[in-house]
Amino acid sequence: MSAAANENNTRQAPVTPAASDEGSTSTISTDAVNRSSDKKMTKSQKKRALKQKRKAEREAKEEQEEKRLKRLSEMDEEAKMLKMTDACRTILECVGEDPSREGLLKTPERWAKALMFLTKGYCQKVSDVTNEAIFQEEHKEMVVVRDIDIHSLCEHHMLPFTGKVHIGYIPNGKIIGLSKLARIAEVYARRLQVQERLTSEIADAIMDAINPLGVAVVIECAHFCMVMRGVQKSGASTVTSGMRGCFQTNQKTRAEFFSIINK
Numbered sequence: 120m121s122a123a124a125n126e127n128n129t130r131q132a133p134v135t136p137a138a139s140d141e142g143s144t145s146t147i148s149t150d151a152v153n154r155s156s157d158k159k160m161t162k163s164q165k166k167r168a169l170k171q172k173r174k175a176e177r178e179a180k181e182e183q184e185e186k187r188l189k190r191l192s193e194m195d196e197e198a199k200m201l202k203m204t205d206a207c208r209t210i211l212e213c214v215g216e217d218p219s220r221e222g223l224l225k226t227p228e229r230w231a232k233a234l235m236f237l238t239k240g241y242c243q244k245v246s247d248v249t250n251e252a253i254f255q256e257e258h259k260e261m262v263v264v265r266d267i268d269i270h271s272l273c274e275h276h277m278l279p280f281t282g283k284v285h286i287g288y289i290p291n292g293k294i295i296g297l298s299k300l301a302r303i304a305e306v307y308a309r310r311l312q313v314q315e316r317l318t319s320e321i322a323d324a325i326m327d328a329i330n331p332l333g334v335a336v337v338i339e340c341a342h343f344c345m346v347m348r349g350v351q352k353s354g355a356s357t358v359t360s361g362m363r364g365c366f367q368t369n370q371k372t373r374a375e376f377f378s379i380i381n382k
Contacts, residue, residue, distance in 0.1 A: 203231035240309030245324045252296030263287040265380045267301045273344050274311035282340030285380040289332040314359050322361035333364030335376045
């Protein structure tokens with residue numbers, strides 16, 4: 120037998136290095152451990168993580184509010200009014216009116232003052248309107264204030280939307296003065312808004328203020344941007360809801376709230 124034949128007979132299939140098997144097993148094991156640790160995350164750990172997330176969001180929001188309030192405080196009131204009245208005169212001219220005629224002489228100033236009132240929420244914080252009306256109380260049942268009048272300006276057209284807001288919460292050792300719920304809603308309504316964001320901001324503000332077991336907010340409004348222009352549908356109303364805590368996770372709690380506000 121030739122030397123070449125002997126060489127062919129003695130050849131063997133290449134052996135996969137043991138390290139490759141070990142590496143593959145290691146990767147699978149690590150993934151399995153990660154999935155297992157996620158599943159084993161206790162309820163209290165999840166709650167703590169959610170609490171930390173909310174705290175970070177609240178702090179970021181407060182920092183943003185402080186910057187905005189500082190910027191507003193640095194603006195001279197007289198200069199601000201002058202800019203607004205000049206802008207109003209320009210608008211009157213652009214729509215074909217004469218700002219110097221008797222009925223319109225004071226309109227720019229009136230309009231500027233009215234707009235400042237309608238957007239006064241930019242100069243307010245929730246802590247200002249709650250005014251320390253938060254009390255320790257071991258009440259564990261639902262608290263609902265319904266049919267609170269609400270008026271805001273649509274940020275897309277600066278036309279009004281008006282209606283009602285219904286607010287419910289379940290205390291967790293603290294309660295808040297009933298009128299303060301209406302005042303919190305007012306802070307956010309007196310800004311340029313969309314109804315969806317307004318609903319969320321009211322719910323989040325109450326969660327931050329008293330840390331209840333849950334908060335529910337429902338807003339029903341007619342939007343003048345749909346009534347006076349565009350599709351011009353005067354009978355249409357928009358309903359938005361914001362659920363937090365147990366109202367979001369417990370269907371029976373949510374159903375109880377809706378049954379109360381729909382009585």
